[in-house]
Amino acid sequence: MNVTILLVDDEAAICDMLTLALETAGFSVKTAKDGQTAWHLLNEQHFDLALLDWMLPNLSGIELARRIKNTSELKEMPIIMLTARGEEDSKITGLETGADDYVTKPFSTRELISRIKAVLRRRAPAALEQQLKYGDLILDGLSQRVRTEKTEIVLGPLEFKLLEFFLRHPDRVFNRDQLLNHVWGGSVYIEDRTVDVHVLRLRKALKVADLSHIIETVRGSGYRLKAL
Amino acid sequence: MNVTILLVDDEAAICDMLTLALETAGFSVKTAKDGQTAWHLLNEQHFDLALLDWMLPNLSGIELARRIKNTSELKEMPIIMLTARGEEDSKITGLETGADDYVTKPFSTRELISRIKAVLRRRAPAALEQQLKYGDLILDGLSQRVRTEKTEIVLGPLEFKLLEFFLRHPDRVFNRDQLLNHVWGGSVYIEDRTVDVHVLRLRKALKVADLSHIIETVRGSGYRLKAL
DNA sequence: CGCCACTTGTCATATTCATGTCATATTCGA
DNA sequence: TCGAATATGACATGAATATGACAAGTGGCG
Numbered sequence: 001m002n003v004t005i006l007l008v009d010d011e012a013a014i015c016d017m018l019t020l021a022l023e024t025a026g027f028s029v030k031t032a033k034d035g036q037t038a039w040h041l042l043n044e045q046h047f048d049l050a051l052l053d054w055m056l057p058n059l060s061g062i063e064l065a066r067r068i069k070n071t072s073e074l075k076e077m078p079i080i081m082l083t084a085r086g087e088e089d090s091k092i093t094g095l096e097t098g099a100d101d102y103v104t105k106p107f108s109t110r111e112l113i114s115r116i117k118a119v120l121r122r123r124a125p126a127a128l129e130q131q132l133k134y135g136d137l138i139l140d141g142l143s144q145r146v147r148t149e150k151t152e153i154v155l156g157p158l159e160f161k162l163l164e165f166f167l168r169h170p171d172r173v174f175n176r177d178q179l180l181n182h183v184w185g186g187s188v189y190i191e192d193r194t195v196d197v198h199v200l201r202l203r204k205a206l207k208v209a210d211l212s213h214i215i216e217t218v219r220g221s222g223y224r225l226k227a228l
Numbered sequence: 229m230n231v232t233i234l235l236v237d238d239e240a241a242i243c244d245m246l247t248l249a250l251e252t253a254g255f256s257v258k259t260a261k262d263g264q265t266a267w268h269l270l271n272e273q274h275f276d277l278a279l280l281d282w283m284l285p286n287l288s289g290i291e292l293a294r295r296i297k298n299t300s301e302l303k304e305m306p307i308i309m310l311t312a313r314g315e316e317d318s319k320i321t322g323l324e325t326g327a328d329d330y331v332t333k334p335f336s337t338r339e340l341i342s343r344i345k346a347v348l349r350r351r352a353p354a355a356l357e358q359q360l361k362y363g364d365l366i367l368d369g370l371s372q373r374v375r376t377e378k379t380e381i382v383l384g385p386l387e388f389k390l391l392e393f394f395l396r397h398p399d400r401v402f403n404r405d406q407l408l409n410h411v412w413g414g415s416v417y418i419e420d421r422t423v424d425v426h427v428l429r430l431r432k433a434l435k436v437a438d439l440s441h442i443i444e445t446v447r448g449s450g451y452r453l454k455a456l
Numbered sequence: 457c458g459c460c461a462c463t464t465g466t467c468a469t470a471t472t473c474a475t476g477t478c479a480t481a482t483t484c485g486a
Numbered sequence: 487t488c489g490a491a492t493a494t495g496a497c498a499t500g501a502a503t504a505t506g507a508c509a510a511g512t513g514g515c516g
């Protein structure tokens with residue numbers, strides 16, 4: 001599993017507690033204390049899911065949700081709202097705004113985690129997979145290894161993430177900017193052309209299993225993992 | 229790329245510096261020293277994005293932003309606000325007003341450029357994120373592929389765009405100039421006979437699925453995608 | 457501390473490929 | 487049948503991509 005969650009809550013205590021719980025459950029977590037910061041982060045890197053507190057300074061959770069759902073690149077990201085009891089009415093609006101689920105404080109971390117998984121299963125099943133398969137190629141998220149039936153493929157960390165990303169989105173073209181955002185994670189200022197080099201390295205590594213052709217170049221657009 | 233940016237800032241030094249940086253990055257830049265001038269320019273000419281300083285003489289950045297978002301022709305234009313540290317509160321209003329992002333001074337030009345790209349990237353591509361169908365022909369925007377049930381059709385980038393354009397406007401005749409404008413995008417100095425060649429190439433590619441006849445020649449007028 | 461192994465970003469250069477143009481053949485309509 | 491419009495094949499060129507080499511950063515380990 002390689003799920004990155006954005007947690008937005010202004011109470012540090014809750015943030016810490018949830019971060020711990022979520023990381024224990026195997027998620028990667030990034031936090032923001034207010035709507036502003038959250039919005040920034042969302043524009044910089046990819047998240048698989050957002051946990052939004054209802055009440056937020058600067059930019060309220062609901063407003064943030066509305067924005068996300070109005071932004072084509074973020075539209076697909078599932079949102080879970082965190083609401084306090086007594087804000088029941090708000091939930092309605094929350095769901096109407098586009099939240100995929102809501103959780104009422106106080107809640108058990110177990111409940112939260114199970115809801116997160118439920119939502120992900122529904123919206124992005126691939127994200128929960130530990131092992132990704134492509135033909136006889138197997139990418140194992142836990143051991144960070146890639147291999148085919150008979151060959152072990154040795155990858156550097158970045159090449160691993162790159163391949164993983166492609167495996168999660170087969171047969172779709174990504175341009176260099178998109179790859180930088182998703183694989184490198186935003187807030188990093190790198191030349192587009194660097195992507196070429198890493199694709200090259202990935203292909204070179206795949207060669208030992210005679211699989212370098214599975215990453216296709218789409219001239220003028222970017223790269224794509226060939227459909228099986 | 230061909231992106232035109234309106235930069236509004238009253239400090240000449242910053243204007244010059246940013247203009248240089250942005251032009252180096254491949255953008256076209258026009259500057260205005262105050263909100264008034266900016267507003268005039270916006271009504272005269274199309275801009276792909278506006279960079280607004282928060283503090284402006286005459287018409288403040290936020291007020292300008294509000295106006296832009298209330299004007300139907302300008303509503304779609306992304307806005308990035310430039311704020312000084314210590315004006316943090318203002319950001320709230322800024323984003324609520326409709327700015328798409330903000331950058332806090334001092335900032336690196338790299339960061340600014342990367343944010344500009346991020347914002348620009350988010351607007352258009354939604355249109356292509358779907359499939360167009362014509363009989364059993366399928367054009368898929370995500371994977372940038374064209375195929376029928378049994379045959380994959382390999383197209384170059386331009387042929388792809390050309391076919392896409394035809395699929396969006398079936399059974400309508402376009403002359404060569406119109407095709408140049410729509411498919412090549414205006415402001416190109418190309419022989420209109422070149423269109424013939426690309427139609428030829430498109431037909432040739434469609435041949436593998438025995439579909440070359442769907443693009444019809446209308447003598448004296450141009451070309452047309454045959455109605456189903 | 458310092459050396460080494462490893463990763464990663466960038467640049468310079470080589471290579472590939474899409475595209476625009478032209479010269480020529482063919483077709484169409486009157 | 488004639489002339490104009492279109493089809494077709496060939497080709498040069500430049501832009502996009504591939505590739506190899508290098509340098510800076512990192513962390514381990516003696």
